[in-house]
Amino acid sequence: DAGVIQSPRHEVTEMGQEVTLRCKPISGHNSLFWYRQTMMRGLELLIYFNNNVPIDDSGMPEDRFSAKMPNASFSTLKIQPSEPRDSAVYFCASSLTVAWDQPQHFGDGTRLSIL
């Protein structure tokens, strides 16, 4: 049974470039979450979707960040333009519903380095 799949696993790019992170949630899961993990702030929620609709994007740090979920099996997190302080591990997670007592299933993350 496939889990949450994220790509790429690693991304190294220069400041100012556009970065696109991809996520395929577990089939049948209706909720999708994007998290960012840094040494300073730990694991923080950026945005989440329910039935492909963004519900809460209050964790998105700046307008340079955007996320889409065009269908139930795919989501992207885009950073444009990227900055060195965006360097972090980005996780995607999915769950059956948006109920917060439902365990979230995480992908293995994308390690992003902005030079």
Next chain:
Amino acid sequence: DQQVKQNSPSLSVQEGRISILNCDYTNSMFDYFLWYKKYPAEGPTFLISISSIKDKNEDGRFTVFLNKSAKHLSLHIVPSQPGDSAVYFCAASALSGNTGKLIFGQGTTLQVKP
């Protein structure tokens, strides 16, 4: 302002002994708590949870205790095994609030020595 705190960045225990990981929270609206385990280069995986209507939940070697008056929860692993070596995150949610999103602690790295 960190609402969920794991004050011990690391913990080392001997195989077979008990591991106790601690977590404190400040928001009295939190009513659901979870523990996640994370191995290097992998995403966090759900371990165990507890609702604020309980003070204990047990699943095999893992037990979570909740002390609401102290705003404190702990995860006990008995007996500890080398495969338990990982980073452990506690997370909290206010299910009854308008936004129940998970707030994670900074994590505690557990090392279980053979």
